[in-house]
Structure formats: C-alpha cells, structure tokens
Amino acid sequence: MTSKMAMRILTAIVALIFLVSWITKSGSGMSDSSFTNVRDGFLITFAVFLTLSIFSFLYRDNPFYKFAESLYVGISAGYWMCYGFWSTVVGNFVPRASRSLSEFFHVPYQEHADHILIYIPIIFGLILLTRLLPKIGWLSRWSLAFIIGATAGLNLTRYLRSDFISQVSNSFIPLFVDWKGVGSFISHISLAADGQFIAILSNWVIFVGVMCGLVYFFFSKEHKGAFGVASRIGIWILMITFGASFGYTVMGRISLLVGRITFLFGDWLKIL
C-alpha cells in the first residue's frame, strides 16, 4: 500500500470519526434550539480535531498538523492586523485627529488631547512604509533608528533600577545575624527555619552566590587560578538555580496538559 493510499484511508477514518462525534454531540446538546445544538456539536468536535492534530506533531510532521498550524497562524495574523487597526489607528489616532472621523468610527473625540504630538509617530510610520519604494527606501532607516534609540534610552534607567540598583541594594546583607558571640551561637544552634543558624547560612549563600556569579560574568579577565575557582562556583550556583527553576516551570506546563486532557475526556468523551 502506497503512502498516498494510507493517507487517504486515514483521512477517511478521521472524517468519519468527526462526523460521528458531530452527530453525537449535537444530539446530546443542552439547548432547546436544534441549531444551537448542531453548532455547539460542530465547535466541540472541531476543537477536538485541532487539539489532536497539534498533538500528532509528537509523532511526526503530517498533513493534519500542517492544516492546524496554517489555520492557527492565519487566524492569528488576521486577528492581530484587525487588532492593530482598531486599537492603534481607531483607538489612538482617530480620537485625536478629527471630530468627523471620530463620529464615523463611533469613538469619543478628545478635544483637549495633544493634537500636534501625534503627527510625529504618524510621520515616522509613513517613513517606515517607504521601504516599499526602492528609490527612497533608505528613509525607513530613520524610523528604525528612532525606535531602537528611543526604546534603548528609555529602557536604560528602567533596567538600571530593576536589574542593577535593586539587586545591589538587596545583596548588602549582614553575614552574622544577631551575633552575640561564638558561645551563644553554639549553645543556641538549631535548624528551625526562623533560627539564627539558617538566617546566617542563607545570607552566606546569597553573599557567595552574588560574588561568584559576578566573577563568572566578568569578561575582562581570563578565568584562571582563584578567579577560575570563583567562576566555577558561580556556574555551579547558576546550574543549581536553573535545576530548581526547570522543575518549577515543568509543573506549570503539566497543568496546561491537564487542561487539554480534561477537555478531551471531560467535555468531549464525558468519561471524566
């Protein structure tokens, strides 16, 4: 049997299952309207078909996956184009640009808005479109330069605060919490989560972790000798952190799978 024939048989089986599911789900609908039941039956069956088509990627690339992928990408691209038009052009530009246009699109005209300022992004937007005209296409680089330059500049202070200053501030911690001498420390040692020993240990882990992590990300010196040892400790600490993060995130992903399984076995097959 050729692969073409096998594909045809498989498609026929899938179509048959789709039809049976549609009829069954339409028959078990909760609504009084038969149209609503037939529509809901189709939607549930189609959602199941798309879910299984995407899952079929686990086996290998196949026409069902290609169909689901194309549909997903096409709908998404169309949706974002419409969303961009209604949120940016109609939502931001029209209410500031013209009263008659605002009335046409049924959005409130903003009388007190800064009308002149909106023409700067409009001009840059139009310049960006000059890429379509090869002779003056170079003009679009001005817009690109403005976008990258402005956002990089704005992000500088934002990231400086969140990724640098806040972290530096939080890393300056005492290495000996409530220190009353060696004797007192030894006589009161305990593994309680809020105890002095754990507090001191945590602060030492943070201190060593920050130091060695910074050394690892120091690019101006070769990682040899003591510098190399610190760098190795730094990468070990990073890898331990990644391991914990990996497990935590995988748990979140499993919940997504549970959602799909619940849909298939609960909403569709009604065996959950």
Place this chain on the structure above:
Amino acid sequence: MKYIILLFLTCLTLCLSQAILAQTASLDPPAEAALVPSEPPAPPSNVRVSDLPNDDGHGIQVKWNLSPDDGAGAKSVISYDIYRADTPDAPDSLWKKVGTAVLGIKSYADKGERDAGSRDYLPKHTNLYYRVYAVGAGVRSAAAAAGPVQATDDWFNDMKVPELVFCVVFLILTVRFINMAKKGADLYVRPLAGIEAIDEAIGRATEMGKPILYVLGIGTAGDIATIASFTVLGRVARKVAEYQTSMIVPCIDPVVMTIAQETVKTGYADAGRPDAYKEDSVYYVTSQQFPYVAAVNGTILREKPATNIYLGYFAAESLLLAETGVLAGSIQIAGTDQVSQLPFFVVACDYTLLGEELYAASAYLGREPLLLGTLKAQDYLKAIVLVCMIALLALRVITGADVIRKPFDMPWW
C-alpha cells in the same frame, strides 16, 4: 463484618450531620452584624495638605492625625475617605471622593491624571481643598476642610538619584574605554564557547547543504536582548554570505522583521555578495506567541536546518523550539536574558549564552570600539560593586557597626 459496616455507617452519619450543621451555621447572619453603632466615630484631626514631591504636577499629599476611635476608644473606625473640592465651603455634592485609606493609615497620595478629559483629572497651579472622613459602620464624620494647596511639577525627581549616579559613573567609564579601544588598546574579552561555535556551525550547514535558522525571539525591537541579537545576526549573515549557504529568519514582530531585513542585507553587502541576499529569507509570521511557535516548529521539521540559533527574548516557547530542533538533528546555539527560560536552553541546546553573555557576544564578535568600550565599562562597574560589597561587609565584621544597611536606608533605594 456487620459491626464494621455499622461503625462505618455511624461515622458517615456523624460526618454528614457535622457538614450539614456547619453549612447551616454559615448561612446564619453573623451576630456582629447586628451591632451597628449609632454614633459616628470621632473625626480625624490636623489634616495637612501639600504638593506631592517628585511628580509631574498632578498630585497632592494629604496627611492627618488618626481619629481617637481608630484602634482605641470606641474602635468604630473602618476606613478614611478622602474628598476634594475647588472651594472650602462647596456643597457636599461638589466634593469628589478621590480615595480611601484603611484604618491606621495617616496619609494618602492623590495622584490625578494629566489629561483634562479624564475623570481623575487633577489640575496643576489651581487651589484645591481636602476633607478627610472617618468612616464607621454606616456613619461617618469629617474633619474641617484643609487647603488651599496647589499641585506643581518638579524639575528633579529625588528618587532617581541612584540612577543618575550610576549613569554618570557608567558614562565616564564607557567614554574612557571607547577612547582606549579607538586608540588601538588591546581590550581583552574572554572567549565565549557558544559564539566560537557559530563559525563551526555555519561551516557544517554549508557542508550539509542545509539552511541556518535564526530566531530572534518574541521580543520587540526595543528589548535589549533583541538589540543584542541583531548584532550577532549581522555577523551570522556575513558568514552565511561568505560560505554561500542560506538562512531563514522567521519574525514575530513587523518592526523586528524590518530591522532584521536591513541587518541581513548589510551583512551580505559587507561580505561582497549583495546579489545573494533574498528578502524572503527574513519574513513575518504572526504577532502571537504560540501560532509563531507552531509555524517555526513546522519550518524546523520540514526544512531540517543544520543549525538553529535562538538569540533574544524568549518565554514559554524556548523548550518547544529547542526540543523540535533536537528532533530535527540540528546543532543548536541559544542565548537569552530571561533567567526562567535558560534552564530549557541549557538542557536542549549544544551551547547556551547565559544572560549577560548574550550582550558580551556582540562585542566579542564585532570587536567594534563602541561595543567593546561598553562591555568593559559594565565589567568595571561590576568590579566596583564587588569591591564595595566586600569592603562594607569586612567593615561590619571588624567594627560591628551597622555600616551595611545605612547607605541603603535612604528613601531612594
């Protein structure tokens, strides 16, 4: 056996009766609800109003002394309501409620909008008056109106002092190192395994006659990781043009696509092969995360690229892409500044650039004075922090004085 069943049934009956009783009890109205005090709580006193500092001129700071019934006395205060009006003797209908503070709180920042058409508009340079009500159960009492006060804009935001200091230090270091690099000083940058592997990976793709897939992530053109990725993309494009192989660059953002097209085009031109550049090799897919991943995964399995390079801002799609790349048998080089996604790249890719290594990669590859100078300045800033940390901690251990938190007790930290 029958005794066990009897015992089980007895326990079940007891549990059910407990559950029914608990449910019935929860349906009863709480006894406290009947205790509605008829007397309003004593009003707050000494209401002070002032311009909100460090803002754009549309905020007022309101402070008051707590009502005697707040946490003491009749203990009848639930919250404080803050009202604003243009005149002190305005009728109640013209006093606008601007916010609520829970009991025990003695201040409220009335941060208004700058847009005159907005409902929360707060005009600047206009006399305003405030009233604070102590609110009890269904009753309230107000302190005398405070004001007038005017909202004014500030030229300098005190809270941004650390940013200013670090920016100035960073700027001085950057300018110094850029000048050094321009004068030909040999500025050392340690080798990065992931970046050194790029040339080898491009060579492998050429030998196999397969394309190279370059994914810029799902960030916008303003994300730092995407900007760093553009620099590496330029270098990869130049090598690809030199080796006469092909590349695929699917993009999630139209602006990113435009910049990527320019970058690849420039790379081909730098390699002396502008005619080999195909505009279709850099294309837009969609702006949504998972449809984009579905499309890129399909491309990976159909085109079977020899090398996949993932550099930029990544989120949940990191493992989906990297795992598909493993299935396709590609060499994979990844890098992102998203700490939560790095573990997935580490387990599924051959080489991973961790966080800041992605930024360093562009300087390491290009060896341009501007990038080298910036990288060196970053390194020296890190060294300054490292030295300060060790010095302050040593001082604390030696002297026992609280010199560590003191510098950070300022409000701007």
